[in-house]
Amino acid sequence: MQRVHQELKKLASISATPNPSVTRVVYSKEDLKARTYFISLCSELCLKVRTDAIGNTFARWEGKNPLLPAIGTGSHIDAIPESGMYDGTVGVFGGLAAIRYVMESGYVPERSIELLLFTSEEPTRFGIGCLGSRMLSGQLSLKNARKLKDSKGRDLIELLQWFNFDGQLKDIPLKKGYYDAFVELHIEQGPILEKENVDIGIVTKIAAPSALRVSLKGQGGHAGCVLMDDRKDAGCAAAEIALAVERIAKESSSIDTVATTGILDIKPRAVNSIPKEAYLEIDLRDTNVAVRDKAIRDLKNEIEIICNRRNIESSVELLNCDNPAICQKELVDAVQAATENLGYSHKKMISRAYHDTLFMAQLCPTTMIFIPCRKGVSHHPDEYSSPEQIEKGIETLALTLKSLSSK
Numbered sequence: 001m002q003r004v005h006q007e008l009k010k011l012a013s014i015s016a017t018p019n020p021s022v023t024r025v026v027y028s029k030e031d032l033k034a035r036t037y038f039i040s041l042c043s044e045l046c047l048k049v050r051t052d053a054i055g056n057t058f059a060r061w062e063g064k065n066p067l068l069p070a071i072g073t074g075s076h077i078d079a080i081p082e083s084g085m086y087d088g089t090v091g092v093f094g095g096l097a098a099i100r101y102v103m104e105s106g107y108v109p110e111r112s113i114e115l116l117l118f119t120s121e122e123p124t125r126f127g128i129g130c131l132g133s134r135m136l137s138g139q140l141s142l143k144n145a146r147k148l149k150d151s152k153g154r155d156l157i158e159l160l161q162w163f164n165f166d167g168q169l170k171d172i173p174l175k176k177g178y179y180d181a182f183v184e185l186h187i188e189q190g191p192i193l194e195k196e197n198v199d200i201g202i203v204t205k206i207a208a209p210s211a212l213r214v215s216l217k218g219q220g221g222h223a224g225c226v227l228m229d230d231r232k233d234a235g236c237a238a239a240e241i242a243l244a245v246e247r248i249a250k251e252s253s254s255i256d257t258v259a260t261t262g263i264l265d266i267k268p269r270a271v272n273s274i275p276k277e278a279y280l281e282i283d284l285r286d287t288n289v290a291v292r293d294k295a296i297r298d299l300k301n302e303i304e305i306i307c308n309r310r311n312i313e314s315s316v317e318l319l320n321c322d323n324p325a326i327c328q329k330e331l332v333d334a335v336q337a338a339t340e341n342l343g344y345s346h347k348k349m350i351s352r353a354y355h356d357t358l359f360m361a362q363l364c365p366t367t368m369i370f371i372p373c374r375k376g377v378s379h380h381p382d383e384y385s386s387p388e389q390i391e392k393g394i395e396t397l398a399l400t401l402k403s404l405s406s407k
């Protein structure tokens with residue numbers, strides 16, 4: 001159990017920015033180095049490792065009855081720019097620690113237990129989150145995957161040519177029945193568990209995320225010489241849209257509606273030049289699909305009104321618009337039983353962040369095990385969970401895997 005902390009530290013050192021910040025973008029040299037490290041640890045445990053065509057990695061501990069649907073666990077190791085060392089990684093390296101712990105107890109599972117490292121849970125590179133689990137669950141078609149490009153215009157397929165992943169893209173989706181259940185261990189990324197001094201969160205539902213990409217075209221010009229009434233300032237339109245994003249979320253009938261303009265770029269970015277183009281990426285979520293979808297409609301209307309008034313050309317692309325995941329009661333009960341067995345306090349909760357489990361829920365029953373993180377901070381170098389909190393999460397996962405794989 002102790003060695004997982006060293007492993008997480010070593011993983012954090014594989015970063016494009018100096019620690020304590022961690023930056024590990026999918027298909028970067030850091031991502032590849034981290035994957036190699038993960039696979040070397042899996043080999044120590046004699047797990048059977050395979051990858052699919054986009055690099056989802058499966059490390060299998062074969063059960064006594066390998067033909068039975070397996071029990072899955074896992075998460076991601078990609079990290080958004082200048083983030084922390086626990087998001088996702090606790091589910092991958094903690095998942096490995098849970099398997100090691102169960103193996104050391106002498107237990108042999110009836111069903112196979114499979115640890116997954118999902119490719120690109122973060123949207124950093126391709127603008128779309130959960131790329132690996134989205135494709136595994138058949139929620140992203142090959143046709144749409146082929147259209148994905150990074151900000152430098154390199155497409156997914158072109159990038160994949162540089163890597164030695166196995167198999168073909170068409171073979172990525174898993175069949176229903178491949179897994180009997182999937183359970184992901186993750187830091188909460190919110191303040192509730194710490195505030196209420198609870199050891200383990202058991203997830204009953206994951207909010208429905210969506211993302212929009214907005215491109216605006218106005219007219220550039222000299223900042224001194226074009227009078228205000230003659231302008232088509234794409235930057236000002238973008239600023240108005242960002243405020244509308246905030247207003248629509250605040251005025252929603254639901255407290256669960258949250259919306260963020262996470263990217264706002266203008267061109268040409270010169271102090272004495274009127275912005276001729278602007279580009280926004282907007283993240284909009286709710287636990288209720290109907291409420292989330294109404295907010296998307298309101299936002300699209302608002303963008304049209306703003307752009308008409310300002311004489312700006314706009315194009316709006318809905319990058320993703322996903323369903324929420326409802327976790328299976330039997331699995332939630334299994335995690336609860338594990339916490340009770342271990343004497344750890346628990347709380348049932350909603351995940352407002354999305355996770356690969358959102359997509360695994362399309363394939364099999366799922367739930368998640370949350371552990372507290374300091375002040376709820378995540379996606380930031382200050383992200384922190386204590387060794388004790390991590391170990392409680394691993395023990396809970398280990399016991400859950402044991403009970404699920406025994407029948």
Ligand code: GLV
Nearest residue numbers: 122352353354355
């Ligand atoms: C996951 O990283 C999210 O943005 O919810």
Ligand code: MN
Nearest residue numbers: 080087122379
């Ligand atoms: Mn994240």
Ligand code: MN
Nearest residue numbers: 087088121355
């Ligand atoms: Mn995560």
